Amino acid sequence: MSLLDGSDLKEQQKINDFELKINREKQKLDKKLTRKKILLGAFLVDALEKDAVDGLKEYTADNLLGFLTRQGDKDLMADLVKELRIN
Template sequence: MSLLGGNDLKEQQKINDLELKINREKQKLNKKLTRQKILLGAFMVELLETGKVEGLTQYTADNLEDFLTRPGDKELMSDLIGNLKKSVFE
């Protein structure tokens, strides 16, 4: 038995347990935020498809591409942006 540091292992285990709890809570929060974004996106798609908000389609068509910063995101959304622009002129 060591005279010094006998409780170090217990204290380190407590720290590890707390870090694990923190990480779990961060994951829960991230999942919650992701779900909120998905639901908001679905709501916006519904508005765009139904045309319930005057000018929303035009605004989205005009600004979505500039909002996107990653080339992969721009490529992913290019068809949608094209369809929005077509629907504005119909």
């Protein structure tokens, strides 16, 4: 064992600790962003259900499926679009 190994191990441990802290902060940020999206979505759903904004239902029905890129998402939202067009 070299006399220098102990110092290198301490530095590597510091790096590992910083990386762990960075990852925790990234997770916190991701959770905040996800929560913001959920709250915004809930707000818009409420506005759609109450027909609170003139033209929002029509705009959503006309543009939502084009906004989505995954076929599974389009399939999931197809009923909602139909419902918006009826009401």
